Amino acid sequence: MKKVLSILLVAVAFVGCEREVNVDITVPPCEDGNCEGAIIKLAPQARGPVNRGDMYAWIDVITVVATDDQGVDYGNEFELVDDNSGEDGFYLTSVPTNEIIDFDASSTSVLNLDQGNQLNNATDSQTIESIAANYSVYAEYQTENTVSQLINYGENIVSLDMTTNNGRLVSRFSKANSLQDYHSVLLELDVDNDGSYDESVYFGGPGGMAPVAYSVWNDATAVSGSERSFKCTVYDTNNGTVVYTRDNITETIVASTSISNEYVVGLDFVQLSEVEVLFSWQVWNDQTGTDETEDTTSPNGLDCSSCGAVTDMNFPGSYSLSGDSVWEDVNLVIAGDLNLNGHTLTVTCGNVTVSGNFNGGGTLIAAGDLIVTGATQNNPTIHVNECL
Numbered sequence: 001m002k003k004v005l006s007i008l009l010v011a012v013a014f015v016g017c018e019r020e021v022n023v024d025i026t027v028p029p030c031e032d033g034n035c036e037g038a039i040i041k042l043a044p045q046a047r048g049p050v051n052r053g054d055m056y057a058w059i060d061v062i063t064v065v066a067t068d069d070q071g072v073d074y075g076n077e078f079e080l081v082d083d084n085s086g087e088d089g090f091y092l093t094s095v096p097t098n099e100i101i102d103f104d105a106s107s108t109s110v111l112n113l114d115q116g117n118q119l120n121n122a123t124d125s126q127t128i129e130s131i132a133a134n135y136s137v138y139a140e141y142q143t144e145n146t147v148s149q150l151i152n153y154g155e156n157i158v159s160l161d162m163t164t165n166n167g168r169l170v171s172r173f174s175k176a177n178s179l180q181d182y183h184s185v186l187l188e189l190d191v192d193n194d195g196s197y198d199e200s201v202y203f204g205g206p207g208g209m210a211p212v213a214y215s216v217w218n219d220a221t222a223v224s225g226s227e228r229s230f231k232c233t234v235y236d237t238n239n240g241t242v243v244y245t246r247d248n249i250t251e252t253i254v255a256s257t258s259i260s261n262e263y264v265v266g267l268d269f270v271q272l273s274e275v276e277v278l279f280s281w282q283v284w285n286d287q288t289g290t291d292e293t294e295d296t297t298s299p300n301g302l303d304c305s306s307c308g309a310v311t312d313m314n315f316p317g318s319y320s321l322s323g324d325s326v327w328e329d330v331n332l333v334i335a336g337d338l339n340l341n342g343h344t345l346t347v348t349c350g351n352v353t354v355s356g357n358f359n360g361g362g363t364l365i366a367a368g369d370l371i372v373t374g375a376t377q378n379n380p381t382i383h384v385n386e387c388l
Helices: 128-133
Strands: 005-011 022-026 039-042 059-067 076-081 090-092 099-109 120-122 141-143 147-151 156-164 168-175 183-190 199-203 212-217 227-236 241-252 258-266 269-277 311-315 325-327 330-334 344-347 352-354 363-366 370-372 381-383
Touching: 099 156, 120 199, 128 168, 128 212, 128 258, 168 183, 168 199, 168 227, 183 212, 199 212, 227 258, 241 258, 330 344
Parallel strands: 005 156, 147 311, 168 258, 311 330, 325 344, 330 352, 344 363, 352 370, 363 381
Antiparallel strands: 005 022, 022 039, 039 090, 059 076, 059 099, 099 141, 099 147, 120 212, 141 156, 168 212, 183 199, 183 227, 227 241, 258 269
């Protein structure tokens, strides 16, 4: 009998696009009580190199980590290839059944050119769009939260949200029409915005000098909140005098965002004429801290101040209590029915989501909310939103 676990890896990525990798777990038939082996398969199946398909061109290697409560990792690494020499999917082998497995994933990025905060010259025909297109995106992704999944017989789905802290800045500098042929511009770059300039290049002057300067910053150092700054100095090449200086032109990396800045340098101004955003924005979460002067014990005894990071605990089918049960620091997500069977279920820090029916009798105590898609039956006692 074939059983399936699907894992969806959803990348928060550029241009508002989402990519999904479907992972199937095929479980061999349970014969003679031997039910310990499972195969995690990313449809249809593969070992080693995997065809890229419609996954982002900058993703190089995907690492899936799947660990049990003893720290044993059943994961694997999968290299994406572009020449169709690989397989059409992925799978992991020997994952135990009837155990809770913690799933995480990460990816490395292809970097085919030096994109580490350098200054370069260009021609007038090299637009900011063509400059940006000449450099592949560098972005390494990680799962936002570990997902704990009970692996058992039946269809299961695990969803991993992939996010990146990397961003990109593409900056192009050119001369304004108000400047004469004998004016040249010295462009300087402070790569870490510490007040000292590390790179410099001239553009726009006579004698075959390049008319444009640009810089692309998108490597491992280009992470959210990192800054750089530019300084422009306009010279009269007839006598070497400085006719205009503008410094502290500061740019900041935004996570999962590519920002293209077009600067036009003239007498008494540096005009920023275009900002083009290529990545999608990640969600910004505002949270209110706990007032430590207040009593943080809930009406039914939950210590609301002791909660740590909350992750999803997924049950692919129904969940039935055989005794009182306490779940700490998890959101309980049940694909089937929740059956209390006269016992008490306590969720100390999270929410409870039931896609099927919620059956008593018994008691539910939860720090967060209760969402039931089906019917609530047999009069369970419900204490929810204890910590809200």
